[in-house]
Amino acid sequence: MIGTQNSYRYMLHSDSLETYDFGPTPDLGTLSSIDEFNKDFFAYSYTRGLVVTYKGEVSIHKFADYAGGYILDYYNEYDYWSKTLDNGISMLTVSGGDENRSEELHFSFYNGEVKFEGKTSINNSFLYKQHNGDKxxxxxxxxxxxxxxxxxxxxxxxxxxxxxxxxxxxxxxxxxxxxxxxxxxxxxxxxxxRNQYFMKGILFYDTNRNGIKDPGEEGINKYAMEIKPAGIKVFADRNGFFSFAAEPGEQYILEIPADSLFDYVSKEFPYTLSGSEINMIGFTVRNFKPEVKTNFYLPWPRCSTTEVARLKVENPGILSIEKVRLTLVGDPLAEITSTEAVEAKTDTLIFEIEDFESFNDKTLSYDITFPDFNSVNAILTFKLFAEIFSSGSVVNTSIDSLSTMVRCAVDPNDKAVTPIGLWDDHFTLFNTTLDYLIRFENTGNDTAYTVAIHDTLDVNLDASTLEVKGSSHDVITEVDKEGKVIFHFENIMLPDSTTNKEKAQGFVRFTIKPKKNISEMTVVRNKAGIVFDKNPPVITNEVFNTFVSQYPVVSSVESPKERMQLIYPNPASTLINIKGAEGTYVDIYDFTGKHVSQSKELTINTSDWKNGLYIFRIFDSNGKAISIEKVLVVK
Structure with missing residues (x-):
């Protein structure tokens, strides 16, 4: 029993109560149970029918009248069940059948009125009825x-x-x-x-172009769908399934992305979605090029801990791949190891996948050991290189990277961005794609059935460029015309962290570009709200980037005539000299923004440095920044 009322069932093992006088009744068989919904409302269940009494009034219902005369003498005390819903409507379901057929009959009781609600051909179904008649x-x-x-x-x-x-x-x-x-x-x-009003559909590779999803035809999740006129952008999950909350009576029109490679579509576009069925839409693709999708993320970077990380690789295309080589380059401050790597060094792992079938995926595991407290706030950068081989030669490549900051105390529900940006202002060049990673963990004391991540995009971000890069579980992504993003993890069944720490965690990762023609020094901020079931949202930390046309290199010396380069030679080879008084020191970064070192020496040996561009932030003896300069090291 559930809801606002108690209901009681009396199971009978004798015929003693059949002597109740309901007046003239058809042959209903044997009395099996009595359901007491309240003091005035009873249902007497027989093997062939049902008698309901409400404030002295009696109604009789013979099962054969609803079952088409087919089911007789099948119902028994184990095939009845009743419940009182949370809206006060009481329900009773009876089951019957034989080796050829089975069905269930559903009755509702409300304010003394008995209604036959229908029958289903599937046992163990449940009917929930609303006051407006929806079932x-x-x-x-x-x-x-x-x-x-x-x-x-x-x-x-x-x-x-x-x-x-x-x-x-x-x-x-x-x-x-x-x-x-x-x-x-x-x-x-x-x-x-439970169910809401959803528009639903499946996108699939219709290889035989018959408009039907046949066995072996896989789902498509490569392209976002534009839904007009609502201005919604939806990403399908890994199986091609998509859904979004809809308003009854509204029209939703699906358009093909302008950059798609589809040369056949099973529906005529623009296509008006149907709310009464699952919209099945088949495609074929022209000039298909083999590629892989890497679902790559970093666990929480806690000081002096070793965390398990996973890299999921998918072949989303219709072609098998001869070989995939993945090279993971870790940050020098961290150590990465894996028993699955074909080659391994302290900061590099190489994985290989051969005969990678279409629509297959493979998950690779590795361990990351993070540095100790001496590296707190240090930025760690990890890069992943993917090479696709055909006939022994590389035919396609991709590069992926993620950055994170070392922390000794960490909220497991957080947000990170790559690139983090340079220095305290997180300077980032115009047109740089931002890569956001949202990590979550169920730190409650029970299973989380659903997780929804709400992310309101900064007004300076271009929502049309959003792309979902990966997730820990199947996710359906919805972006509305106001830039509000919802990542739906339905039925995720996420255990609490005290029960299973590893399985209590999840993530979603997406990329997005800033709008064109934004102003110099525009600050883009982002945070997210993570909702576990119907609990209040957990708000993540805020990350930000300051967009500039070029990295600041101007000295803080007041007079323009006095400004001069404090570092020479530039370019440099094996030595760099710094003009400065006693107490001057520098922080040195590579061009990705990673902190390389700090030095109080006015002559720095660069003989073992890699070629490239470095950024020097120069401080006086009082800790005041007096100049930022770029130096090219070439040997």
């Missing part, structure tokens, strides 16, 4: 180990099918206005959000 059926389907689904049907036509987590075999036992309750792994009950 929601729920049932689960177990396909095979690791593949189970819960299906939600609104008014017998609008169907949503959600895949449950692996190794999760369950049945729907209850529902209320906000959630479904699933029974699995006795004695546990699991909870998930």
């Amino acid at each position: 929601f059926y729920y049932y689960t389907t177990y396909v095979k180990p690791g593949e189970s689904y819960v299906t939600m049907v609104k008014n017998e036509q609008d169907t949503t099918k959600v895949r449950l987590p692996e190794e999760f075999k369950a049945s729907v036992v209850l529902a209320d206005s906000g959630y479904l309750y699933l029974a699995a792994d006795y004695p546990y009950i699991w909870r998930m959000n």
Whole structure:
């Protein structure tokens, strides 16, 4: 029983109560149970029918009248179940059938009125009815180990099918206005959000161009979808499935991205989405080039800890790949190790994947040992190089990088940005793509059924350039015309960190570009709110970047005539000299913004430095910055 009222069931093992006089009744068989919904409201369940009494009034319902005369004498005390919903409507479901057919009959009771709500052909379904007449059926389907689904049907036509987590075999036992309750792994009950009004669809590679998703035809998640006129941008998940919250009665029109390589589409575009079915849209692609998608992230950089990191590699295309070589270059301040690497050094790991089938993925594990407290606030940069081989030669490459800052105390729900930017102002050059990483952890004391990350983009960011780079779990991304982004992790079933620290964690990563023609010294800020189920949002830290046309290099000397280069020679080879009084010191960065070293010497040996551009920030003896200069080291 659930909801605002108590309901009681009396299971009978004798015929003693059949002597109740309801007046003339058809043959209803044997009395099996009595349901007491309140002191005036009772339901007497027989093997062939149902008798309801409300304040002395009696109504009789013979099951054969609703089952088409097919099901007789099947119902027994184990095939009835009743409940009182949280809106005060009481429900009773009876099941029956034989080796050829099975079905369930659903009745509702409210204010003494009995209604037959319908029948379903699937056992263990659950009906939730609203006062406005809307009906929601729920049932689960177990396909095979690791593949189970819960299906939600609104008014017998609008169907949503959600895949449950692996190794999760369950049945729907209850529902209320906000959630479904699933029974699995006795004695546990699991909870998930119940159905809302969603537009739903699947994008897939329609290799035979018949408009039907046939076995072996995989989903597409490469392209964002523009939904007009709502101004919504939606990214499908890894299986090509997409959905977004919709307003009943509104029209939603799907347009093909201008940069797509589709040479066939199974629907006529622009395409008006249907709210009464799953919109199946097939594509084929022209001039397809083999590529890989790397789902790459960094765990929380806690001082002196070793954390497990994972790199997921996907072949999203229709072609198999002969070989993929992945080279992960770690930061010199950290140590990376892996038993899966074919080659390993302290700061470099090389992985290889051969005969990489289309639409397959592989997860690679490695450990990162972060530096101790002496490196707190140091910026760590990791780079990933991917090479795709065909006939022994490289035919495609990609480069990915992430930066993070070493911290000794850390909130596990946080946000990071790459590049972090130079110095305290986080200077970043115009047109630089920002790469945001949002990490989350369920630090509560129970499983989180859903996670939603809300991110309102800075007004200086171009929402049309947003691209989802990776995530820990299946995610559907929605971007509205006002720049509000929601990452939906539905039915994520995230355990709490005290139960399973590693599985309690997740992340999402996306890239976005600043708007064109923004002003010099424009500051772009970003933070996110992470909602676990219906709890208050957890607000992350704020990150920011200051956009400039070039990095500041002007000395703070007051008179322009007195300004001079304080570093020579430039370019340099093996030595760099600094003009300064006693107490002068410098902070040295490479061009990515990574802090290389600090020196109080006025002559610096650069013989073991790599070629490249370095940035020197020069301070006087009082710690005041007096100049910022770029130096090119060439040997």
